[in-house]
Amino acid sequence: MARTVAHVIVDSLKELGVQHVFGVVGDALNPLTDAIRTTDGLEWVGCRHEEAAAFAAGAQSQLSGTLGVCMGTVGPGSVHLLNGLYDAAKSRAPVLAICGQVPLAEIGSDYFQEVDNDLLFRDVAVYRATVTSPEQMPRMLESAVRAAISQGGVAVLTVPGDLGDQELTEDRPTRFALDRAVTRPDDPALAEAAELLNSASRVTLLVGRGARDARAEVLRTAERLTAPMVLTLKAKEGFEDGNAFQVGQTGLIGNPAAAHALDHGEALLMLGTDFPYRDWYPKDCKVVQIDTREENLGRRVPVDVGLSGDVGATLRALLPLLEETSDRTHLDDARERFTQWQEGQQRLADPAHERRWTGKLRAVLDNRDHQIRPEALAAAVDAYAADDAVFTSDTGMATVWLSRFVTMRGSRRLIGSYNLGSMANAMPQALGAQLWAPDRQIVAFCGDGGLSMLLGDLMTIKTYRLPVKLVVFDNRRLGMVKLEQEQAGLPEFGTELDNPDFAAVATALGITGIRVTDPADLHDSVRRALETPGPVLLDVLTNPEEVAVPGKPTVSQGWGFAIAKVKEILPSREG
Structure with a gap:
């Protein structure tokens, strides 16, 4: 029996191993969602906002290394996908977005809700096309999926509402052919890189996500160079x-x-990273960079030797050319400084810190009400979370505290909007992560601003009974923006948030809500939140005046902060 366009798409997704499709139902999607309804092994996850659906699909893609899928209906439904799709694109996560469209005969007539999807998604998608006849299937779907997976990006396939139910005249199996090649640079380039690194007495490695599959080779390289x-x-x-x-x-x-x-x-050896902040790169330093994407070579810092290829394959060929370095001075110095910094951070995270004289002195400046320090919250979560937990974090201060106090020990995983830098990503990414790994603990580090932006999808977590643990850093502020303003010498403005009791909101929705206001209750509350079955929202009122000192603070930042504080304390006489 001939299949419809909708069934070709849905059957093919199932064959690819896709288990969840995230979206909001709508008329143009009806043939597709009905095909999902009648297909075993593929679940429709109805979200409250399409942006959350796109974030959830991107999270599954990043964690699984395979295709994530989301859907948005005609017009506004597709527009709402954009932010989550941009996050997937910036994270190099293969995601297929299937979008509805007005009936074929009405395309181009400024019909109700009509949006030109091929134009709308031009910047975010590596592939975008509108299906205009059943005969284009499954070829067009194959092209979309291949593009998303091979290029690590977003593919958008638009299906008009009256096309999904139409049958194919010549049906054939879908063929994707998704094998990837592993490449490395040629021998002369490797020799040039080895000569540069061997001639340097002090080498530092900058390691990124692109080197994750080459852990053993990266560690051997660091050992060889004592870097x-x-x-x-x-x-x-x-x-x-x-x-x-x-x-x-x-x-x-x-x-x-x-x-x-x-x-x-x-010398600096960059491995699988496109770290974007140029001010933090060393000056007057020789640089070797290895990356699978040639366009990344030299994009952030001038590179003396650029090696295009897989990090693991390239290091395996490079290691025999590297000379053993016996001088450990550079490594030992860096490690000693790191240990001292960690010890200072742990003292700050100790709930008893403010009872000591150093803590009392600091509290006079930044925590007169003795509220819970966010460092202590992050450290407590790290202590009690499972060794195979999956963490997500909202952009801003929640990510700062996670980066400093949560250790990726065991088989822990971590995702966030670390390239796009979007707000509101942690909760919907946790939603996708929990469906991907139903038996693992999923912990979302939520900013209060980020959580409230997509608060409606708490109901999605409740509906699907997902045991996600939402840890809310409730400082009643857009904390990172506040810090940026003050470092620039500006008084805080527009960052204060009139928050509800988030724990009470969660309770009203049928989710366990726990609110913490007393530092003495912190550890017991964190432990209880992580041990309680089902979804939990832990709302912790943290100190809004907490400052995260960067690794290399400048005089201008300190002076700007002092000026801002004076402006905040003294009443303005302007106007």
Whole structure:
């Protein structure tokens, strides 16, 4: 029996191993959602906002390494997908978005809700096309999926509402042919890189997400060169645990040891990273960069030797050419600085910190009401969370505290909007993660601003009985924006949030809600939240004046902060 366009799409997704399709139902999608309804092994996950659906699909793609799928109906439904799709695109996550469209005969007539999807998604998608006849299937679907997976990006397939039910005249099986090649540079380029690295007495590694599958080769390289290893945030997942060379992150969320290791190296070896912040790269330093994407070579910092290829395959060919380095001074110095910084951070996270004289002195400046410090909350979650937990984090201060206090030990995983930098990603990404791994603990580090932006999808978590643990850093602020304003010498403005009792909101929705206001209750509350079956929202009122000092603070930042505080305290006489 001939299949319809909708059934070709749905059957093919099932054959690919897709288990969940996220979206909001709508008339143009009816043939597709009905095909999902009658297909075993493929579940429709009805979200309250299409943006959440796209974030959830992108999360599944990042965690599984396979295709994530979301849907949006005609016009506004498709528009709402955009932010989550941009996050997938910036994260190089293969995602297929299937969008509805007005009836074929009405395309181009400014019909009700009509949006030109091929134009709308031009910037975000590596592939976009509108199906205009059943005969284009399954070829057009194959092209969309191949593009998304091979290029690590978003593919958008638009299906007019009256086309999904039409039957194919010549039906055939779908063929995707998705094998990827593993490449490495040629021998002369490797020899040039080895010569540069061998001639440097102090080498520092900057390791990113693109090196995650080459952990063993990266560690052997660090050992051969006795090189400290600076990790990007996305590399925490694969390189933080059991690594005697790593010195944490650099940049605004980083630490002094990582900044020192970068600034005092004679050579920098970049592995699978496109770390975007140019001000944090070392000056007057020789640079070797390995990346699968040639367009990334030299994009952030001038590169002396650029090697295009898979990090693992390239290092396996490079390692025999590297000379053993016996001088450990550079590595030991960086590691000692890192250990000292970690010890200071742990003292700050200790609930008893403010009973000591140093804590009392600091509290006079930044925590006069003795509210819960966000460092203590993050450290408590790290202590009680499972060794195979999956963490998500909202952009902003929630990510800062996660980066500094949560260790990616065991088989823990980590995702966030670390390239796009969107708000409101942690909760919907946790939703997708929990469906991907129903037996693992999923912990979302939510900012109060991010959570409230897509608050409606708490109901999705409740509807599907997902045991997600939402940890809310409730400082009643857009914390990162507040810090940025103050470092620039501006008084805080527009960042204060009139929050509800989030725990009470969760309780009203049928989710366990726990609210914490007293530092003495913090550890017991975190433990209870993580041990309670089913979904839990832990609303912790944290200190809004907390400052995350960057790894390399500048005089201008400190002076700006002081000026801002004076402006905040003194009444304005302007106007």
